[in-house]
Amino acid sequence: MAVKLAHKPAEAGVDWEALVARRDALRLRKNALLTTLLVFTLLAVITYKGASTISWEFLTTPPREGMSAGGIGPMIRGSLLLMLGTFLLATPLGIFGGVCLAEYGDRSRIRRFMHASVAALAGTPPIVYGLFGLAIFVLKFQFGVSLLAGWCTLTLFSLPVIVLTTEAALKTVPEGIINGGLALGLSRWQTLWRLALPYAMPGIMTGVILSLGRAAGEAMPVLFTASIYYASTFPALSWESLRQPVANLPYYLAEGYRQPGVVPEHLIWGACLTLIVLVLLLNVGAIVIRTRARRRYL
Amino acid sequence: MIAAMTPTTTKTVIQTVDLSVAYNGKLALKAVNAQFYENTVTALIGPSGCGKSTLLRALNRLNDRIPDAVTQGKVLIDGKDIYARGVNLTRLRREVGMVFQKPNPFPMSIFENVALGPRLHYGLRGRALEEIVEDALRKAALWDEVKDDLKKKSGLALSGGQQQRLCLARMLAVQPRILLMDEPCSALNPISTQEIEELIVELGKQYTVIVVTHNLQQAARISQYTGFLM
Numbered sequence: 001m002a003v004k005l006a007h008k009p010a011e012a013g014v015d016w017e018a019l020v021a022r023r024d025a026l027r028l029r030k031n032a033l034l035t036t037l038l039v040f041t042l043l044a045v046i047t048y049k050g051a052s053t054i055s056w057e058f059l060t061t062p063p064r065e066g067m068s069a070g071g072i073g074p075m076i077r078g079s080l081l082l083m084l085g086t087f088l089l090a091t092p093l094g095i096f097g098g099v100c101l102a103e104y105g106d107r108s109r110i111r112r113f114m115h116a117s118v119a120a121l122a123g124t125p126p127i128v129y130g131l132f133g134l135a136i137f138v139l140k141f142q143f144g145v146s147l148l149a150g151w152c153t154l155t156l157f158s159l160p161v162i163v164l165t166t167e168a169a170l171k172t173v174p175e176g177i178i179n180g181g182l183a184l185g186l187s188r189w190q191t192l193w194r195l196a197l198p199y200a201m202p203g204i205m206t207g208v209i210l211s212l213g214r215a216a217g218e219a220m221p222v223l224f225t226a227s228i229y230y231a232s233t234f235p236a237l238s239w240e241s242l243r244q245p246v247a248n249l250p251y252y253l254a255e256g257y258r259q260p261g262v263v264p265e266h267l268i269w270g271a272c273l274t275l276i277v278l279v280l281l282l283n284v285g286a287i288v289i290r291t292r293a294r295r296r297y298l
Numbered sequence: 299m300i301a302a303m304t305p306t307t308t309k310t311v312i313q314t315v316d317l318s319v320a321y322n323g324k325l326a327l328k329a330v331n332a333q334f335y336e337n338t339v340t341a342l343i344g345p346s347g348c349g350k351s352t353l354l355r356a357l358n359r360l361n362d363r364i365p366d367a368v369t370q371g372k373v374l375i376d377g378k379d380i381y382a383r384g385v386n387l388t389r390l391r392r393e394v395g396m397v398f399q400k401p402n403p404f405p406m407s408i409f410e411n412v413a414l415g416p417r418l419h420y421g422l423r424g425r426a427l428e429e430i431v432e433d434a435l436r437k438a439a440l441w442d443e444v445k446d447d448l449k450k451k452s453g454l455a456l457s458g459g460q461q462q463r464l465c466l467a468r469m470l471a472v473q474p475r476i477l478l479m480d481e482p483c484s485a486l487n488p489i490s491t492q493e494i495e496e497l498i499v500e501l502g503k504q505y506t507v508i509v510v511t512h513n514l515q516q517a518a519r520i521s522q523y524t525g526f527l528m
Contacts, residue, residue: 176402180465183360183398184415184472185391194414199405 046273053270062232067256067263072271074231078246079278082226083216085151090158091208095197097159098166098204103192115167122160126220129157134224148242150226157221158211165207169200202293209286213279219250227251249275308335311476311506312357317371319352319361326352329371332525334476339502341517342510344527350510351399353527354478357508358394359387375476392419395469396478400485401461403453403468408435408444411453411464415472430471438467439497459490466497477501479509483516495520 057071064070101115133153143149173196181191197204215221231247253271256263312334319327327349334340342350352361359380361367372379380390404411412431416422422430431448435441440463444451453464462482469477479498483491498520501507511517517524 174402176398176400177404179360179363179398180402180404180468182363183358183391183396184468185388185419186415187388190418194418195404 043276046269046276049266050269050271050273053266054273058270059274062234063267064232067230067232069264069267070232072249072252072267072274074234074247075249075252075271076274076278077234078231078248079216079250079275081147081246082150082154082222082248083212085147086154086158086215087208087212089151089155090162090211093155094159094162094208094211095166095204097163098170099192099197101163102167102170103188118160118163122164124160126157126218127223129153129221130223130225132156133221138225144243145225145227145245146243147226147246150222150246150248153221153225154215154218157218158208158215161211161214162204162207165211166200166204169203169207170196172203173199202290205293206286206290209282209289213282213286216282217250217275217279219254222248222251223254229255249278308338310334311336311375312508313374314353314356315372315374317353317356317373318369319349319356320368320370321352321364322366327356330527334506334508335523336506337503338523339498339507339509339521340523340525341521342508342525342527343512343514343517346512348527350527351480354396354480354508354510357476357478358391358396359385360396362387388419392472393474394476394478395472395474397462397465397469397480397482399481401458401465403456403461403464405452405454407449408451408453408456408464409448412467412471415468419472431467434467434471437470437501438463439493440464440467457490459486459493462486462490462494463497466494466501474505476506477508479507481510481512484512491516 059071059076060073061071062074063072097118101111101118104111130153133149133156137143137149137152138145141149143152177195177199178191181195182188186194219227226245226248228245228247229251235241235244249271253268253275256268256271310333312332314330314332317327317330317332318325330349330353332353342353344350355361356369357373357380361369369381371381373381375390375393379385404414406414409431412434413422413427416430417427432441432445435444440460443460444456444464453461456464462485466482482498483494486494495516498507498509502520502522509517509520
């Protein structure tokens with residue numbers, strides 16, 4: 001991006017445009033560097049503090065001695081369970097919502113209102129979802145504090161982002177492809193299902209994974225709806241488990257930190273690192289899906 | 299508009315009766331009465347913005363997709379008004395195929411591009427489907443160039459001229475009778491243009507072809523009849 005001023009003949013005077021462009025490029029690079037540096041410092045500190053704790057035993061065994069020793073196996077399993085159910089519930093619902101927003105009633109006031117509402121929901125603080133889940137799923141539907149209530153709450157929490165990314169991804173489908181499908185005599189539904197959705201799928205899946213990553217790291221939505229802190233065993237999985245609370249990483253971090261002296265610091269750092277790596281893996285997965293899909297299309 | 303100035307004994311396939319199209323209340327096409335003949339190439343020429351493409355898109359009702367488009371008058375295909383109530387759009391567009399100004403292959407393999415239509419419309423699979431794909435690609439003079447990596451290569455990986463012939467093949471695979479082409483060569487280089495033009499002449503022997511062009515020489519080279527819009 002940097003412009004080489006040396007090649008400008010001297011009599012041309014000062015090339016202000018080039019100077020400004022160079023200044024902007026430098027500023028941009030400086031800011032990018034600063035942000036990256038911050039993130040890496042954060043990662044470095046957490047890795048430094050947490051890496052020594054990580055071991056196979058730490059990742060797979062339950063806590064011992066009243067949470068003061070042992071591993072975080074049940075928390076990891078609980079987080080994975082919460083994410084799996086949320087993925088299965090939120091993906092179809094979110095894509096359906098995005099399709100409705102993108103394809104139907106394009107000019108109507110209702111559509112614009114819906115879009116604005118979903119965008120507002122995407123920015124709603126996680127604690128609001130947690131309280132809503134408590135009021136509706138835990139109490140009203142009598143799911144109790146349970147895996148099921150956690151799935152429902154996290155699904156609501158992830159939905160807006162999935163709906164919006166689906167809508168945005170469908171908007172990027174070239175008009176030529178839609179027209180081509182319709183001109184072949186495909187119905188609107190076939191054009192959507194066979195042409196538009198496959199074209200938009202990499203973008204949609206990126207949105208799904210990113211919103212799952214966000215859901216995986218949030219303690220607030222599961223705080224009142226699904227979480228248990230004291231988990232010293234792996235409870236067997238059955239239909240009954242749906243109605244029982246689960247341990248999970250964000251809640252373990254929040255609660256473990258709040259009770260100083262009970263959970264030793266190195267366990268907290270270890271769990272912190274585990275959660276970050278989990279979310280990072282999800283994000284890397286999203287990038288891989290996107291680049292591979294892009295390559296496939298050309 | 300005056301279409302088909304030469305009197306003829308050929309059978310009329312399409313007839314428009316006082317066809318008008320307005321976008322957003324602005325008239326794009328005003329009371330067009332035109333006829334298009336069976337197994338004949340008709341070129342539509344005229345200055346840009348005169349409604350050539352609008353007329354073309356009125357013939358397969360692709361204007362329906364534009365929210366503010368209003369169509370009046372009739373388009374008779376074999377004497378039946380395609381704007382009448384209860385007309386099946388899928389059946390209509392199967393009869394009346396279309397290729398666009400910019401080649402628009404689907405982001406899938408060459409085979410899938412051509413196979414999509416017949417598979418969805420006629421439920422073809424296996425051998426029958428492969429035959430229809432080969433036949434369509436041969437008619438579009440593309441078979442020899444793509445037969446080796448039919449199912450591996452993406453339609454988007456072809457050159458511009460090849461992409462346009464792929465779109466022709468895709469259209470032919472659903473067995474239309476009428477072919478609409480909206481400036482099919484305007485995005486192509488001279489060599490590809492010549493190849494497409496030769497194809498149009500060839501297709502004109504078996505299909506009713508209507509080609510929009512802004513090139514008078516091209517109209518002279520490829521068409522038996524020319525409609526002039528202004």
